Amino acid sequence: MGDVSPPTTPRIALGVDPGTAIVGYAVVSARGDDLSMIACDVITTPARMPLAERFQQIYQGLVEIIGIYHPQEAAIEELFFAKNARTAMTVGQARGVAMLALANGGLPISEYTPKQIKQAVTGYGSAGKEQVGEMVRILLKLPAIPRPDDAADAAAVAICHLHTASILTNSYLKLR
Numbered sequence: 001m002g003d004v005s006p007p008t009t010p011r012i013a014l015g016v017d018p019g020t021a022i023v024g025y026a027v028v029s030a031r032g033d034d035l036s037m038i039a040c041d042v043i044t045t046p047a048r049m050p051l052a053e054r055f056q057q058i059y060q061g062l063v064e065i066i067g068i069y070h071p072q073e074a075a076i077e078e079l080f081f082a083k084n085a086r087t088a089m090t091v092g093q094a095r096g097v098a099m100l101a102l103a104n105g106g107l108p109i110s111e112y113t114p115k116q117i118k119q120a121v122t123g124y125g126s127a128g129k130e131q132v133g134e135m136v137r138i139l140l141k142l143p144a145i146p147r148p149d150d151a152a153d154a155a156a157v158a159i160c161h162l163h164t165a166s167i168l169t170n171s172y173l174k175l176r
Helices: 051-069 085-104 114-122 129-139 149-175
Strands: 011-017 022-031 034-044 073-077 109-112
Touching (some): 011 051, 011 085, 011 149, 022 051, 022 149, 034 051, 034 149, 073 085, 085 109, 109 114, 114 129
Parallel strands (some): 011 073, 073 109
Antiparallel strands (some): 011 022
């Protein structure tokens, strides 16, 4: 089989950095290796709000984002083990709520560890937040690193997914 030409229609991925107080999200478009930012922000929930209502707000926020931007696929960061078990539990629950919103939106979901995301974006699995943010800025041709960090992290998740899925698809096509 000859060279595989880049797709003419862009792939649009929603990246999610889960949390309870702040959920980062980024909608990124890829046309071949050319990436561009469509949207990047956070969903915030008040600390005083009961946990169930915070989860509801996260769910509704993600459903709204899916309805506005119509991504074709989604990626979410896997939970790393926090020192505080209570925090890890609530973030895990928020992650489950986010995954439910993505699944109910009909999106295939890929999961990546923080190390995989850093490796895909910076080439170094132990990169710091500033390195990741700067590479997000460069890869998406942005004037500044997205803020807050959760938004930049979500953009890194989307970039990781688009690069990883692209490599896997191209490898598969070459094998056929």
